[in-house]
Amino acid sequence: MGHKIKIALADDELLFRQGLKSILENEEDIEVLYDAENGSDLMQKLKKAKTHPDIVVTDLKMPELNGVEVTKILTKEFPDIKIIALTSYFSKPFILSMISIGAVAYLAKNSTPKLMIKTIKEVHKNGFYYDKKVLQFVEEDKENKQRTKSSFDNTYFTKRELDVLNLLCRQLNSKDAAEQLGISKRTVEGHRNNLLLKTDSKNTAGLVIYALKNKLINLDEDFS
Amino acid sequence: MVQELQSQKEQLVVVFIFVVVFLVVVTIGTILFFILSRKKVIQKEREKAELKIAHQQKILQTSISIQEEERKRISQDLHDAISSKLNIVSLSTNMLLSDRQLTQKNKETLSQILDITSTTLESSRRIAHDLLPPVLSKFGLKAALEELFDEFSRNTNISIVYQLEELKIIETNKLHVFRIFQELINNAIRHGKATEMTVFIKYDENGYSMRFQDNGCGFDVSEVNKKAGIGLQNIKSRVKILNGNLIMNSLLNKGSTFLIEVNHGS
16 A cells, blocks of 8 residues: 555646546546645645645646646645646747756646646656657657757857858858958858858858957948 | 319318228128028027937937837736736646547547637747847847747748847847847848848947847948838847947948947936
């Protein structure tokens, strides 16, 4: 009996909460300790209770204290409790932000009971559960962070490359840039390719951001 | 006799000069009066026009604020009155479906209910999201903008490269910044046929700067300044609400650049 997974629920919709509760209680190895109608209700019940849940399943949109705030408080005050977020938003920044504040799994409110139970069991076993989509987002984010870390100092570029970079950032195409610098269009394109490689950019837009970020051009460049 | 005549002549000349001087003074006076009063009239009219413009700006800004409040209310209602109830329908249907004694026919009907509920939920979610992206109030402007840029570049050949810093400003202003970029991107794609865009946001203790650049077909800045479209008018009003300064730069076939600068003190 002591091996049951202890759960606490938070959702402002009474019927949904009761439905979810009865689904979970149908499972032999899951026990719902208590359920709350919003974040502050949950926190109060948590603080009063002797036994703490292993997992909190919380809705994100709730009055008074919403799921995002609850997650932040829980990870700080009860770091042992795992948090599963119930939501209908699946955009990358949303999921990544949710993970960054401490949620370990993500569930759509209209997922099948099977998936809900699976998620809870996986979280209990491994500490987290990411489905394919979430996993993909996390991977992409890791790649991005690694890429933006590498930054070079100005001497990394030749003077000519900096000239070309400046003109490209001012929306000049290779031909116009070549004319202004008095070199051939092909040379400009060569410089451009080098710049793309060195800054790890895909296009001119990437170059502009690189140049702005590293203060190679001014914010008000192009406004003279 | 001669002397008398002489003095009479002199008197005449004096009178004549006096008359001429008088006439000149009167004419100049009248002209001056007209010029000055005209100037005054023009100045009055200019003041009136400025007042009218300021008033129109005020109306525009107010209507933008009201519009945002309405959007917020509708998206809130959509969630509270529809989405959350549909979630219950979906959950209950799922519960019914797990009953093993169901006939095949009942199962099919329930699955159908579930499908329809899911699609309706998705529509409701999308409408609410278009009205007001929930990520903005929950995770801030940076996450909201990232989401916006992802939405535009996902499954298209449009590339938006960005470097963002979180702005420590009040919620309603964050929403204005969000809408400004939404509009800028929309304009760049729809009118400029742009494929590459950059967004750069910098924040420090003095204020913040936002730079948007696209590789679209550009526009005539003076022409647009004279007669801005609704989209740009909207951007200008929101920049005004932010107490900021908007500089546009564009050349035909050379893309366009927008710089918005806001000082905390202003």
